[in-house]
Amino acid sequence: MEFKAGKLLSQIDIPEDLRAKMQISDLPELTQELRDFIIDVVSAKGGHFAASLGVAELTVALHYVFNTPHDQLVWDVGHQAYGHKILTGRRKKFHTNRVFEGLSGFPKRSESHYDTFGVGHSSTSISAALGMAVGARLQNDRERQHIAIIGDGAMTAGMAFEGLNHGGVEDSNLLVVLNDNCMSIDPNVGALKEYLTDITTSQTYNKVKDEVWTLLGKISKFGPNAQAIAQKVENAIKTAVLKQSNFFESLNFRYFGPIDGHNVTHLVEVLKDLKDIPGPKILHILTTKGKGYSLAEKEQTKWHAPGLFNKETGEIIKITPKDPQPPRYQDVFGHTIVELAEKNDKIVGVTPAMPSGSSLNIMMKAMPKKAFDVGIAEQHAVTFSAGMATAGLIPFCNIYSSFMQRAYDQVVHDVALQNLHVIFCLDRAGLAGADGPTHHGAYDLAFMRCIPNMIVAAPMNEEELRNMMYTAQAENYGPFSIRYPRGQGVMPQWKTPFKKLKIGKGQKVRSGEDIAILSIGHIGNYALKATQALEEDNISAALYDLRFVKPIDELLLHEVFGKFDKVITVEDGCIQGGMGSAVLEFMADHGYHAQLVRLGIPDRIIEHGSQDELYADCNYDTASIRKAAKKLLNEGRESKAEKAFA
Numbered sequence: 001m002e003f004k005a006g007k008l009l010s011q012i013d014i015p016e017d018l019r020a021k022m023q024i025s026d027l028p029e030l031t032q033e034l035r036d037f038i039i040d041v042v043s044a045k046g047g048h049f050a051a052s053l054g055v056a057e058l059t060v061a062l063h064y065v066f067n068t069p070h071d072q073l074v075w076d077v078g079h080q081a082y083g084h085k086i087l088t089g090r091r092k093k094f095h096t097n098r099v100f101e102g103l104s105g106f107p108k109r110s111e112s113h114y115d116t117f118g119v120g121h122s123s124t125s126i127s128a129a130l131g132m133a134v135g136a137r138l139q140n141d142r143e144r145q146h147i148a149i150i151g152d153g154a155m156t157a158g159m160a161f162e163g164l165n166h167g168g169v170e171d172s173n174l175l176v177v178l179n180d181n182c183m184s185i186d187p188n189v190g191a192l193k194e195y196l197t198d199i200t201t202s203q204t205y206n207k208v209k210d211e212v213w214t215l216l217g218k219i220s221k222f223g224p225n226a227q228a229i230a231q232k233v234e235n236a237i238k239t240a241v242l243k244q245s246n247f248f249e250s251l252n253f254r255y256f257g258p259i260d261g262h263n264v265t266h267l268v269e270v271l272k273d274l275k276d277i278p279g280p281k282i283l284h285i286l287t288t289k290g291k292g293y294s295l296a297e298k299e300q301t302k303w304h305a306p307g308l309f310n311k312e313t314g315e316i317i318k319i320t321p322k323d324p325q326p327p328r329y330q331d332v333f334g335h336t337i338v339e340l341a342e343k344n345d346k347i348v349g350v351t352p353a354m355p356s357g358s359s360l361n362i363m364m365k366a367m368p369k370k371a372f373d374v375g376i377a378e379q380h381a382v383t384f385s386a387g388m389a390t391a392g393l394i395p396f397c398n399i400y401s402s403f404m405q406r407a408y409d410q411v412v413h414d415v416a417l418q419n420l421h422v423i424f425c426l427d428r429a430g431l432a433g434a435d436g437p438t439h440h441g442a443y444d445l446a447f448m449r450c451i452p453n454m455i456v457a458a459p460m461n462e463e464e465l466r467n468m469m470y471t472a473q474a475e476n477y478g479p480f481s482i483r484y485p486r487g488q489g490v491m492p493q494w495k496t497p498f499k500k501l502k503i504g505k506g507q508k509v510r511s512g513e514d515i516a517i518l519s520i521g522h523i524g525n526y527a528l529k530a531t532q533a534l535e536e537d538n539i540s541a542a543l544y545d546l547r548f549v550k551p552i553d554e555l556l557l558h559e560v561f562g563k564f565d566k567v568i569t570v571e572d573g574c575i576q577g578g579m580g581s582a583v584l585e586f587m588a589d590h591g592y593h594a595q596l597v598r599l600g601i602p603d604r605i606i607e608h609g610s611q612d613e614l615y616a617d618c619n620y621d622t623a624s625i626r627k628a629a630k631k632l633l634n635e636g637r638e639s640k641a642e643k644a645f646a
């Protein structure tokens with residue numbers, strides 16, 4: 001199904017059309033059409049919403065002023081780049097956004113040469129654009145422009161500061177556009193946010209800026225030397241009047257703004273001016289997340305990625321099944337941490353900018369002093385938790401599995417080396433679905449299990465998650481990692497009484513005679529269904545839920561290898577180095593000989609799609625587990641038959 005574009009937008013297939021066919025006076029209408037198109041498609045197909053609406057003017061202005069793709073735009077995170085995709089040759093395919101085998105929800109180099117850098121994780125844009133700018137400089141290209149577009153949320157991450165710190169001393173064509181909407185997914189937090197508000201609202205500052213701009217406008221008519229003079233004049237005025245220098249200026253970035261990011265013609269004028277100013281510079285624009293769709297402007301967190309909705313009424317479309325539904329794992333985490341913290345006053349919660357995504361917002365509401373949103377700062381979140389652990393607190397540090405990749409050194413160096421009692425709750429572990437490869441939590445089982453002192457656990461259902469959280473805080477076990485997937489569990493009645501689990505003990509879920517299936521985590525429910533389906537094939541399959549990958553349940557494994565010579569391992573994680581590898585290591589270490597098939601995420605990049613589509617694509621959905629068991633048993637039968645005839 002193709003969506004209809006407005007009369008201006010439909011004339012634009014690539015940005016060259018925009019530059020050739022549109023007058024500056026057409027741009028407001030074009031921007032409106034771009035917004036309408038985003039609203040049409042996202043309401044019907046889902047995806048990120050409010051962020052792209054907020055940068056509609058900026059997107060049009062950037063492609064109008066700069067010679068893209070030669071001039072390079074680097075979108076930070078990339079969830080706001082829908083307008084960019086639509087203007088850069090992908091309008092007709094945009095309805096396939098985030099769908100299996102369709103367009104990616106984020107900029108991606110292999111998808112388009114307008115996507116200069118693959119993104120999904122935040123705060124990489126300044127470093128990447130700086131690298132491109134230095135690359136151009138070293139090839140003696142002084143004309144090419146490099147523009148990082150970064151939100152105030154993404155600006156809170158250490159990496160953004162690392163990029164600024166370096167960018168300020170490289171003589172390169174780098175423009176950072178700071179899209180300040182006061183929002184991350186949830187309201188933005190921290191001192192930088194307050195600083196940005198201060199410079200936005202300070203009347204003295206803005207008056208000076210206006211004067212400097214006027215002056216610049218006049219002086220620039222007098223040729224290149226005048227720019228240097230203008231800079232001196234601007235600095236002199238600033239230093240004199242503002243007394244304290246601007247934060248970005250102090251890092252050698254020329255700072256411009258704040259300006260209204262919803263005035264497209266003014267944006268065009270400003271960007272044209274900035275194009276002629278060499279060196280590192282920052283343009284601070286003010287926008288409203290969700291601009292142009294009033295409900296989204298009012299409830300920006302809800303409309304960050306609302307799912308399908310009726311665009312006329314704003315009603316979010318939810319299919320409500322008749323039967324009670326199991327909760328999402330994240331909500332089990334959110335409610336359980338509050339329950340535990342009510343009984344144990346040492347417990348604190350930490351999230352790097354994902355209060356709603358992790359459901360730590362439940363604790364932030366119930367006990368605001370005990371729950372911390374630290375900004376998009378995974379590394380800090382881990383070391384901050386480590387620090388609190390040294391003070392006798394018990395931090396539950398909740399980080400999406402894929403974002404935890406950023407904080408690996410902190411996990412090793414600050415937590416594990418000192419054997420500190422920090423409990424990591426890794427949400428979105430396993431294949432995360434439509435967000436795709438940047439967001440899949442593929443590696444945590446492998447990267448956590450090789451760290452000394454670390455306990456590595458994964459619940460098969462809600463009750464196990466509660467009991468793992470309960471167990472992890474009940475005693476000081478040192479670092480403890482619990483991973484669970486995106487989405488719902490399996491137990492509508494999930495609020496069961498807490499039970500302390502034995503560390504490193506798995507459980508037999510189902511007995512069987514022909515083959516053993518070993519699983520870890522929620523994917524065990526798929527394995528359970530496979531064992532039931534295998535009955536129809538006259539195959540009796542046992543199922544073991546390992547619960548812990550480290551320490552691994554050796555008694556259980558002795559039982560398995562003592563009884564079965566055909567074993568399948570199933571995990572929603574990378575095959576290399578994960579649970580299956582741990583089982584193989586055990587088998588080799590103890591001299592067992594069995595045919596063992598490992599199912600999990602293969603050694604390739606897994607694209608986006610629904611979780612079930614991806615499980616099938618990676619051969620560990622229910623049907624694939626069943627098939628693998630049949631194949632393994634048949635191979636055994638065939639080889640016995642071959643031997644008999646030999």
Ligand SMILES: Cc1ncc(C[n+]2csc(CCOP(=O)(O)OP(=O)(O)O)c2C)c(N)n1
Nearest residue numbers: 051120121122151152153154183184185353
């Ligand atoms: C490393 C990392 N941590 C967390 C996220 C999740 N995340 C996606 S968008 C976003 C908020 C970004 O805020 P901002 O940069 O201000 O952009 P806005 O959505 O406000 O336009 C967050 C926290 C991420 N993508 N990457």
